[in-house]
Amino acid sequence: MVENDRWGNLFAHIVLILGVALVIFPVYVAVIASTHPPGTFVRGVMPLLPGPNALENYRTVIFEGRSNAGTPPIGGMLWNSFVMAMAITIGKLSISVLSAFAIVYFRFPFRMFFFWVIFLTLMLPVEVRIVPTFQVVADLGMLNSFAGLSIPLIASATATFLFRQFFMTVPEELMEAARVDGAGPMKFFKDILLPLSVTNIAALFVIMFIYGWNQYLWPLLITTDPKYYTIVMGIQRMVTGGDAEPLWHLVMATVVLAALPPILVILFMQRLFVKGLTETEK
Amino acid sequence: MATIVMDDLHKIYAGGVKAVTGISLDIADGEMIVLVGPSGCGKSTLLRMVAGLETISGGTLKIGDREVNNLEPAERDIAMVFQNYALYPHMTVFNNLAYGLRNRKFPKDEIDRRVREAAEMLEIAQFLDRKPRNLSGGQRQRVAMGRALVREPAAFLFDEPLSNLDAKLRVQMRVEIRQLQKRLKTTSLYVTHDQLEALTMADRLVVLNGGKIEQVGTPMEVFSKPATVFVAGFIGSPAMNMIDASYLRETGAAAGLENLPHGTDLIGVRPDDLLLVKPDAPHLTLTGNVVLLEPAGAESHIYVTLAGNTQPITVRVQGLPTVLEGAQVSMYVPLASLHPFDAKTGLRVA
Numbered sequence: 299m300v301e302n303d304r305w306g307n308l309f310a311h312i313v314l315i316l317g318v319a320l321v322i323f324p325v326y327v328a329v330i331a332s333t334h335p336p337g338t339f340v341r342g343v344m345p346l347l348p349g350p351n352a353l354e355n356y357r358t359v360i361f362e363g364r365s366n367a368g369t370p371p372i373g374g375m376l377w378n379s380f381v382m383a384m385a386i387t388i389g390k391l392s393i394s395v396l397s398a399f400a401i402v403y404f405r406f407p408f409r410m411f412f413f414w415v416i417f418l419t420l421m422l423p424v425e426v427r428i429v430p431t432f433q434v435v436a437d438l439g440m441l442n443s444f445a446g447l448s449i450p451l452i453a454s455a456t457a458t459f460l461f462r463q464f465f466m467t468v469p470e471e472l473m474e475a476a477r478v479d480g481a482g483p484m485k486f487f488k489d490i491l492l493p494l495s496v497t498n499i500a501a502l503f504v505i506m507f508i509y510g511w512n513q514y515l516w517p518l519l520i521t522t523d524p525k526y527y528t529i530v531m532g533i534q535r536m537v538t539g540g541d542a543e544p545l546w547h548l549v550m551a552t553v554v555l556a557a558l559p560p561i562l563v564i565l566f567m568q569r570l571f572v573k574g575l576t577e578t579e580k
Numbered sequence: 581m582a583t584i585v586m587d588d589l590h591k592i593y594a595g596g597v598k599a600v601t602g603i604s605l606d607i608a609d610g611e612m613i614v615l616v617g618p619s620g621c622g623k624s625t626l627l628r629m630v631a632g633l634e635t636i637s638g639g640t641l642k643i644g645d646r647e648v649n650n651l652e653p654a655e656r657d658i659a660m661v662f663q664n665y666a667l668y669p670h671m672t673v674f675n676n677l678a679y680g681l682r683n684r685k686f687p688k689d690e691i692d693r694r695v696r697e698a699a700e701m702l703e704i705a706q707f708l709d710r711k712p713r714n715l716s717g718g719q720r721q722r723v724a725m726g727r728a729l730v731r732e733p734a735a736f737l738f739d740e741p742l743s744n745l746d747a748k749l750r751v752q753m754r755v756e757i758r759q760l761q762k763r764l765k766t767t768s769l770y771v772t773h774d775q776l777e778a779l780t781m782a783d784r785l786v787v788l789n790g791g792k793i794e795q796v797g798t799p800m801e802v803f804s805k806p807a808t809v810f811v812a813g814f815i816g817s818p819a820m821n822m823i824d825a826s827y828l829r830e831t832g833a834a835a836g837l838e839n840l841p842h843g844t845d846l847i848g849v850r851p852d853d854l855l856l857v858k859p860d861a862p863h864l865t866l867t868g869n870v871v872l873l874e875p876a877g878a879e880s881h882i883y884v885t886l887a888g889n890t891q892p893i894t895v896r897v898q899g900l901p902t903v904l905e906g907a908q909v910s911m912y913v914p915l916a917s918l919h920p921f922d923a924k925t926g927l928r929v930a
Contacts, residue, residue, distance in 0.1 A: 469664060469666065471662045471664055472668065474631075474633050474653075474660070474662070475660070475662060475666040475667075475668075475727075476679075477652065478631065478632075478633075478653045478654060478658070478660045478680070479654070479679050479683055480654035480680055480684050481679075481683050490668055490670075494669065
């Protein structure tokens, strides 16, 4: 597919640049908006150049919050989001890697049945089962707790399925060689399968972390105590909370700060999975 | 080091497929046994049963004095070399070699000593810190060998270890494996589908077909006195020619055929035994037309259709062929080099 077509090339570049611009622009507006004083937006005109209030706005959201609207300083909310996202990610990864291991490497009755049941849950995201799930969590007394925030979101058919597909590409001889070498199933899992899965784990970690971080509806439902507010629902509260007009400059500052942790996770994990891609070989 | 005794081994897969049907074989201590046969003959299954990677459906298997039917592979004191090497890709060569020893809780200095010794022996000492993907096919093969070596097991099991290598390397590794095995005197079971590998490496050769043993013997025994039509066709390249005895009788070439054992109706002739120059010894004479010449370096193959036949037979001569394509040619077969078979049973007659 190497074509030396000048106009085609140009056209492709224009499309790509437009696409990038389309994605970048809202982010740019958010960053710009977070640097302006409160009154700027009432006029209905979006400034495109940075304003003078950057430091002050960020200081406000980080250290003061908007106590009158019921949103605490965002440090706590960021921490809550982080704990929830990490709990969901680590929980999802450990459960799905183990269940994929069981499904691929062990012969037990109804193995395929269980696989399809897991697969079917793909069709039941939180939003669909939200009422019964809420009931269960409420009955278990997990409202307003990290357990309630994370546990119902941990089961993951997607990750199980991806790990299963990956495990099936690992040559069977590796397992046999390990058996001859005196490694039991869990030792094989720990010494050989996990190290080979590093790339997949890193990629899924990123996806799952962002999934957890972006949870909105679920935390909104089960937390009433500001101690457990997460950043994403916090933003929503900032917009609608109180009688005053929305303080867009503060909201935008919060948005920018809320977007940072997922970006950091991607940057950190990318190193790992690029390394994984270049160093592992099946 | 140990003997391996197979007594009436059977393997029936879950679907009812019978892969191995009643194999009995005694392997002496230090012997190199090669299992050879076409795809699906059960040779790999048999090896994997010895390794413990396949369950044994019937019969008993002893390694040394122990019955090992229900032991895990690790408890059988065997080491296996896989066709695709099955090296752990994320571990260095050193760790690949050391893994089995670590799992067996060997002391650290002992592991270190054994790994370095094996690496020295296989000339891979300079690669100990590399990962398998940075090694060539031949080097990976050596690492796979090393992994078996360091264990100092009762038996080596080789599952077509050379079939992923190119032709030149295959010959070289073949020689090295054989030398190593002779030096260590470790009982070995070697699976291959390559009859040349089988002939050159084996102390004794086991030819398998359809889950059964066709013949067991030294390479020369098997080559010079194939017990069945199958073995005759499988061992030796180009394959042995099979000629109907009735054809010979009809064409009047039957002089001397009456001396063959009673019941012979199929006669095998090795391509080397078809001579273009009349020998002094008592012989058969065959005539036919040359259809194709195949020069193969030091030797040449001549394909000849016998008069009244369509299936060509193969003649092997040294150097360049002295006949032309399309020419009529007479061939002489010393009676002593005929292989008499019974076509119905497929067995050698006497």
